[in-house]
Amino acid sequence: MMKVVEGSYAVAHAAMCCSPDVVSAYPITPQTHIVEHLSQLVADGELRAEFLTVDSEFSALSVLVGVSAAGGRSYSSTTSQGLALMYEVLYNVSGMRLPIVMTVANRALSAPLNIWNDQQDSIGARDVGWIQLYSENVQEAVDTTVQAYKIAESLEIMTPVMVCMDGFILTHVYEPVELLDKEQVADFLPPYRPTDILDPQNPKTFGAFADPSTYTEFRYLQYEAHLKALSKIENVAKEYAEVFGRDFGGLLDAYQADDAEIIIVTMGSVVGTIKEAIDGLRAEGTKVGLVKIRSYRPFPAQALMKELKNADVIAVIEKDICVGNEAALLTDIKAAFYNSNLRMPIIGFAAGLGGRDITIKDIRKAVEKASAARKGIESQFEFLTLRKEIL
Numbered sequence: 001m002m003k004v005v006e007g008s009y010a011v012a013h014a015a016m017c018c019s020p021d022v023v024s025a026y027p028i029t030p031q032t033h034i035v036e037h038l039s040q041l042v043a044d045g046e047l048r049a050e051f052l053t054v055d056s057e058f059s060a061l062s063v064l065v066g067v068s069a070a071g072g073r074s075y076s077s078t079t080s081q082g083l084a085l086m087y088e089v090l091y092n093v094s095g096m097r098l099p100i101v102m103t104v105a106n107r108a109l110s111a112p113l114n115i116w117n118d119q120q121d122s123i124g125a126r127d128v129g130w131i132q133l134y135s136e137n138v139q140e141a142v143d144t145t146v147q148a149y150k151i152a153e154s155l156e157i158m159t160p161v162m163v164c165m166d167g168f169i170l171t172h173v174y175e176p177v178e179l180l181d182k183e184q185v186a187d188f189l190p191p192y193r194p195t196d197i198l199d200p201q202n203p204k205t206f207g208a209f210a211d212p213s214t215y216t217e218f219r220y221l222q223y224e225a226h227l228k229a230l231s232k233i234e235n236v237a238k239e240y241a242e243v244f245g246r247d248f249g250g251l252l253d254a255y256q257a258d259d260a261e262i263i264i265v266t267m268g269s270v271v272g273t274i275k276e277a278i279d280g281l282r283a284e285g286t287k288v289g290l291v292k293i294r295s296y297r298p299f300p301a302q303a304l305m306k307e308l309k310n311a312d313v314i315a316v317i318e319k320d321i322c323v324g325n326e327a328a329l330l331t332d333i334k335a336a337f338y339n340s341n342l343r344m345p346i347i348g349f350a351a352g353l354g355g356r357d358i359t360i361k362d363i364r365k366a367v368e369k370a371s372a373a374r375k376g377i378e379s380q381f382e383f384l385t386l387r388k389e390i391l
Contacts, residue, residue, distance in 0.1 A: 012033075019185075087128070131297055140248045188243050348381045
């Protein structure tokens with residue numbers, strides 16, 4: 001059913017269609033509307049679930065540790081400072097192999113205080129053991145929510161998933177969205193049937209103490225699950241496309257990349273602006289393409305190398321900054337290339353921090369830098385939209 005709705009409502013409706021047993025979240029801008037809508041869906045009887053109001057984001061995720069360990073399907077959403085407050089519990093969830101799904105409405109972190117969008121929050125949590133899937137638009141966030149449960153709850157994966165969508169840009173926009181049918185989702189998404197749960201009749205220990213003789217093996221099993229998740233993400237995306245008729249890619253997606261001499265790599269809602277810029281540049285004769293990273297964790301190094309192997313230069317544009325180095329996605333791509341036989345210039349840009357607009361003019365500037373790098377002119381990592389006059 002196609003309707004014009006707010007992005008937050010569309011995601012809440014998708015979460016409802018997945019039939020979680022418990023929803024637990026703490027309101028924080030720009031995530032609040034998601035849980036407001038879920039609360040209303042529970043109150044109206046459309047979602048038969050426990051909706052728990054808690055005192056903080058730390059508590060919200062801690063509650064779901066118990067829910068998931070007891071065999072329940074659970075959902076939460078958060079953003080920015082809220083995700084940061086969950087940090088300790090993020091490790092507990094992944095370490096206990098609990099397949100919780102959580103929407104992260106990406107927002108900048110303080111200080112200074114900022115409520116607008118960038119991706120520093122989830123990027124800062126890239127190594128906590130959660131799968132991270134990034135959405136280009138509201139429809140992709142909706143569809144990825146369903147796929148996330150199927151990936152997370154697979155017995156060979158059993159790993160939590162963050163579905164990341166840009167705050168305000170996607171959470172608060174009203175646009176046409178194909179809302180999901182609950183019965184169709186139920187056919188696609190099997191009931192959650194974990195093999196290991198907290199059961200007084202069959203006692204087991206979760207989150208036990210591990211000394212140096214066993215800790216490494218726990219971490220290896222998490223590492224191995226992420227490797228297995230690479231193919232699982234691809235397969236679930238293909239299966240979803242067959243059932244629902246929509247395909248946003250598995251690990252990544254490409255646009256005009258087959259013959260591109262310059263390829264831009266990015267994640268999230270800026271993809272739409274970049275596609276429009278590429279159309280204009282190609283009309284002028286500049287062969288530019290795009291590779292959208294959908295799965296940032298696990299990182300799709302092999303799939304990425306396949307898409308980028310024919311490019312003359314790569315330009316990475318991302319909404320984060322690793323203070324003291326460059327930026328996260330750029331660093332990961334450089335590491336992937338180090339382990340390959342591909343050698344071409346890779347340049348990077350931090351853009352859109354704190355919600356600053358990334359315009360077609362900015363994309364053209366990045367392409368100009370890439371063209372110069374292609375000709376052998378060295379390019380340093382830079383802030384693409386830096387206002388030097390106020391420094």
